[in-house]
Amino acid sequence: MSATYNGHMLNMSETEFAAALAVRVRTLRMRHAYSQEELARRAGLARGVVINVENGQRLVRPASVRKLARALAVTPLQLTSD
Numbered sequence: 001m002s003a004t005y006n007g008h009m010l011n012m013s014e015t016e017f018a019a020a021l022a023v024r025v026r027t028l029r030m031r032h033a034y035s036q037e038e039l040a041r042r043a044g045l046a047r048g049v050v051i052n053v054e055n056g057q058r059l060v061r062p063a064s065v066r067k068l069a070r071a072l073a074v075t076p077l078q079l080t081s082d
Contacts, residue, residue, distance in 0.1 A: 014059055022056040024079055028072040029054075042071035 012020065029039045029050075036054065040047040044067055053060055053068070060068070062076075069076040 015056070018053075018056040018059055021060065021080065022054050025050070025068060025072070026054045028074065028079075032072065034071075039068070039071055043067040 025039075029036070032039075034042070036050045037047050040050045043050070043064075045064060049060075049064060050068075053064075065076050065079060069079045072079070
């Protein structure tokens with residue numbers, strides 16, 4: 001099954017999408033010098049959600065993508081685009 005998150009990454013499987021998102025979230029988190037706990041707090045999410053996203057173990061709900069993007073000072077499109 002292809003991941004069709006808001007029309008982006010159309011040629012990726014769900015596993016590939018989760019892996020790409022994991023790299024983006026981790027890279028941006030480290031760029032901001034946030035711990036996983038700090039990112040979770042800023043995003044209003046449980047720390048376990050951040051851990052699962054960064055490990056590529058969880059497909060994220062659109063609302064969580066928006067929260068992560070806001071906490072990382074990017075748009076949801078920037079967070080999920082190729």
